[in-house]
Amino acid sequence: MTAIRVCSLAELSPSSARKVVVDGKPVAVVMDSAGAVHALGDTCTHGEISLSEGFVEDDALECWAHGSKFDLATGKPRNFPAYEPVPVYTVSVEGDDVLVDVDQTISA
Numbered sequence: 001m002t003a004i005r006v007c008s009l010a011e012l013s014p015s016s017a018r019k020v021v022v023d024g025k026p027v028a029v030v031m032d033s034a035g036a037v038h039a040l041g042d043t044c045t046h047g048e049i050s051l052s053e054g055f056v057e058d059d060a061l062e063c064w065a066h067g068s069k070f071d072l073a074t075g076k077p078r079n080f081p082a083y084e085p086v087p088v089y090t091v092s093v094e095g096d097d098v099l100v101d102v103d104q105t106i107s108a
């Protein structure tokens with residue numbers, strides 16, 4: 001599959017996350033505090049919690065349920081209780097369009 005447009009850049013704001021579904025997979029599209037865009041699997045690996053409903057802190061996405069923080073670059077949790085990573089997908093920005101390819105995992 002090729003990259004799919006998931007939202008416009010204008011729909012994102014720094015330190016926030018937005019849930020989209022790409023090819024049936026829930027994805028958290030995250031803009032970090034520096035304005036860079038990331039795409040991670042939206043489901044926490046500790047429970048069935050949507051990570052995009054959590055908090056973006058600098059370069060991590062924190063699950064609101066029990067506080068595991070997932071690295072936006074690697075998808076790895078930095079603290080328990082989650083210990084397995086979420087996938088990190090290839091994301092690109094073309095003009096005002098944010099595109100995600102869920103077949104291209106950067107890590108995990």
Ligand code: FES
Nearest residue numbers: 044046047063066
């Ligand atoms: S469900 Fe996310 S840390 Fe527990």
